[in-house]
Amino acid sequence: MVPGPGAPGVPEPGPAPVAPRLPWAELRALAAALDDLLDELDRVRLRREAALHDALSRERFVGAAGDDLRDELGGQLRRSRHLRDRLTEDREEVARLLAAAATLEQRHADDLAAWRLARAAWAADQHRRYDPASGLPRVWVERDLFRPTHVEAAASPGGHR
C-alpha cells in the first residue's frame, strides 16, 4: 500500500559531510625533512666525537687551549644531543599527526558512505510516495484526485460546458 503524504517516512538526511582539511603533502614533507635533519645531526656529532677521542684528545692536544676546545666542543655536542631529542619528539608528533589525519580521513569516508545510504533510502521513499512526472503524491494520482472538477472546468476560460 502506498503511504499518504502525511504518513511518517524516511527522514531526509542533512547536508553531505564536509571533507576535513588535511595537509598531507606538508606533513609528509616535514617528516622527510626531520628524518634528514636527524641524520645530519648524527653525522655532525659522531665526527666530532671521533675527533675528540683522536686528534683532539687530551693525550694528543695538550694544554689549556686543548682543554678549552674540548670543553666548548663537548658543550656544543651536548647541545646537539638535546636538540636531537627535541626534534625526535617533533618527528613523533608528526607521525601522530599523520595517524590522526588518516583517522579523520577514514572517519570522513565512513560518514560519507553512511550519508549516501541515508540519502538513497530517502530518495527511494520519496519515489514511493510521489509521482515523478507530476510531483504529486502517488495516492492522489492513483485515486485520480488531481483531475479538475466540473465547476472548476466551467469557470475556466474556454472550458467545456
Next chain:
Amino acid sequence: MSDRTFADVDALEAVTAELLPTVPALRDATDTYRRALHALRAAPSDLEVTLDDHAPDLDDLADLLTLLDQLPAAFAFALRLLDGGLDARDGGACRSYPDQAVQAVAAVRVAHPTLSPGAVRRRALGSPGDRSRETTGPSVSRPHWLVEHLTRIDATLLGTRVALEPPAAGLSATPRALRVVRGAGRVTGPLSLAVPAYSQHVTDRDDHNLTDGDRRVGLAAATVAEGLTPLAMGALAGAAVGGPAGALVGIAVALVVSEAGGAARRTQPARRVENRLARGVDRRRGTGHRDTYEQDHGIRSGR
C-alpha cells in the same frame, strides 16, 4: 692544566679539514626543515599543529660549530708561526709553545683569517710593551670566547651594512622596505643573544683575568644592540600597521624617537655591561679601584 700547548699540527689541520665541510649539509637540512615547518603552519588544516620551530637553535649550533671547527687549524697555524715560520713543516712532529701565546695567535687567526702571518703575530703578541695588542700576557682568558662574540658581532654588523646600503636601481618600495626589516632583524636578533651571553661570560668568569679586548667588545656589542633595536622594533611595528610602507615610516619614527631619547637611552644595556665588567675587575684585584677600567676610558695609570 699545562701552561704549554703541545700538539701534532698536521693532525689539527686534518681535523678542521674534515669537520668544517660537514656544517653546510646541516645548514641545508635546517633550511629544508624550516621551509617544511612553515609550509605546514601556513596550510589550511583541521589538525592542531603545535610544533616548535627549532631552526634558530640549529642555525646557532651551525654557527658555533663553524667557529669551533676552525680552531684546530688556527692552533696549528699558531704553533707553526710561533715555532719559527709557516713553511718549516716537519712531517707531523709535535710542537709546543706557551699556551697563552698560542691562544692569542689562534684567536686573531680565526677573527681575521685574511691577515698575513706577520700581521697576525703583531696583532696577537704586539711588540714588547705594546698596549695595543689584542690578547697576550698574563691577562689572557679563554680567547675563543672573545672570538666567538667578535665573530658574531662582525657578522651582524656586516648584515646591517648590506641591509642598509642604498637599494639597487629600479627596486620598488616594497622589496626595499622588506630588505630593511629583514636586515634589522638579522642584526638585532643575534646581538640580543650575543650581549647577554657575553655579559654572563664575564660574570661567570670574574675570577679570570679580563683583557682590554674583553671590555671593548662588551661595550661595542651593547652599544650597537642598543642603537639598532629601536630601528628593528620601529620597522616591525610599522610593517604590522601599514605593511612595507609602514615599515619605512616606523623606522623614521624610531630614528626620531631614539635621537630624542638621548642620554636616557644610553643608560641601559651598555651601562649594565660596563658595571659587570668593572665589578669583575674589582673582584679579581681585591680592591675597590677601577684603574684598569678607567684606563680604557683614557685615564691610564702607566701600568
